[in-house]
Amino acid sequence: MVFNEDCKNFLPLIQDKKIQLIITSPPYNIGKEYDDNLDLEEYKEQQAKIIKECVRTLKDTGSICWQVGTYVKGKKRIPLDIYLFNIFTDLGLKFQNRIIWTFDYGLHSNNRFSGRYETVLWFTKTDDYIFNLDLVRIPQKYPRKKHFKGDKKGKYSCNPLGKNPGDVWYIPNVVHNHPEKTEHPCQFPEALIERLVLSLSNEKDMVLDPFAGSGTVGVVCEKYNREGVLIEKEPKYCDIIDNRLRKYVEQSKLEV
Numbered sequence: 001m002v003f004n005e006d007c008k009n010f011l012p013l014i015q016d017k018k019i020q021l022i023i024t025s026p027p028y029n030i031g032k033e034y035d036d037n038l039d040l041e042e043y044k045e046q047q048a049k050i051i052k053e054c055v056r057t058l059k060d061t062g063s064i065c066w067q068v069g070t071y072v073k074g075k076k077r078i079p080l081d082i083y084l085f086n087i088f089t090d091l092g093l094k095f096q097n098r099i100i101w102t103f104d105y106g107l108h109s110n111n112r113f114s115g116r117y118e119t120v121l122w123f124t125k126t127d128d129y130i131f132n133l134d135l136v137r138i139p140q141k142y143p144r145k146k147h148f149k150g151d152k153k154g155k156y157s158c159n160p161l162g163k164n165p166g167d168v169w170y171i172p173n174v175v176h177n178h179p180e181k182t183e184h185p186c187q188f189p190e191a192l193i194e195r196l197v198l199s200l201s202n203e204k205d206m207v208l209d210p211f212a213g214s215g216t217v218g219v220v221c222e223k224y225n226r227e228g229v230l231i232e233k234e235p236k237y238c239d240i241i242d243n244r245l246r247k248y249v250e251q252s253k254l255e256v
C-alpha cells in the first residue's frame, strides 16, 4: 500500500499496535531536494512527534529501525543517531543495536576522514520481540571446525546454519551504476532492508516506512510476503515506488 501523504498527517490514521516493524530513513535536513531545511531544534521536535506516532502504531512484539547519517550545515556536523537517541528511550523503547552500515562510495574529504558508514538504531517496544536470527545467519569462516577435546570432541564447534551477522554490515550503497538505482537521490539497498525484514517480522506482518522514498521497504516486503505500508509526500517518488512494485510483480510472475 502506497500513500502519497505527509506522514505527519497520515500516521495518526493508523490504529494502535497494528504494525510489527518500522524501517525508515528520515530526511537528514541537510538541504536535499526533499528536505524542509528546518532549524536543528525544530527538526528534532518534528522527528520526536513522528517517532511518538510511529511507536503508538507498533505491536508489543515490534521493532523500529531508524537509519540516519550526519547532519551538516556550514561547519556544524552532528551524528543524527546520537542526537535523536533519547527520543526513543524517553518513549520507553528498548535499545537493541546500533548497526553500522558501511559502504564504499561517498563524498571525499580533505580535512577529515571521508565518511563511509551510516547507522541504523534498532529499538524494540518490549523485551518480548520477534527476532528470527536463523533466517539471517551468514556463512561461518571455518564451517568444518570441530571441538578437539572434551565431551563434544569431533562435533562441529560452530552453528551449521551459519553465524550471527554481527552489528557491522558491509553492503554496497546505491550509487549511479548500482542495478537497483532509480531517480531517487538516497535509496536504501535492498540487502540492508532484507536482513531487517526477515529477522524482525514474520510473513503477513505489516511493515511501515513513513519516509518511503523510492519504496525499497515495499519491494522487500513483496519479496518476503509482508504487507508494506509506504508513506511518501512527493508524488514523483510515489511514481517511482509504483513502477518498482509493478516491475517486481511482473518479474516474479515470469519466474514462477
Ligand SMILES: C[S@@+](CC[C@H](N)C(=O)[O-])C[C@H]1O[C@@H](n2cnc3c(N)ncnc32)[C@H](O)[C@@H]1O
Pocket: 005, 006, 007, 008, 024, 025, 026, 027, 028, 034, 184, 186, 187, 188, 189, 210, 211, 212, 213, 214, 215, 216, 217, 231, 232, 233, 234, 237
Ligand atoms: C532519505 S529519503 C528515503 C529513501 C528511502 N529509504 C529509499 O530507499 O528510497 C526520505 C524521503 O522522505 C520523504 N519525506 C520527507 N518528509 C516527509 C513527510 N513529512 N512525509 C512523508 N514523506 C516525507 C522525502 O520526499 C524522501 O523521499
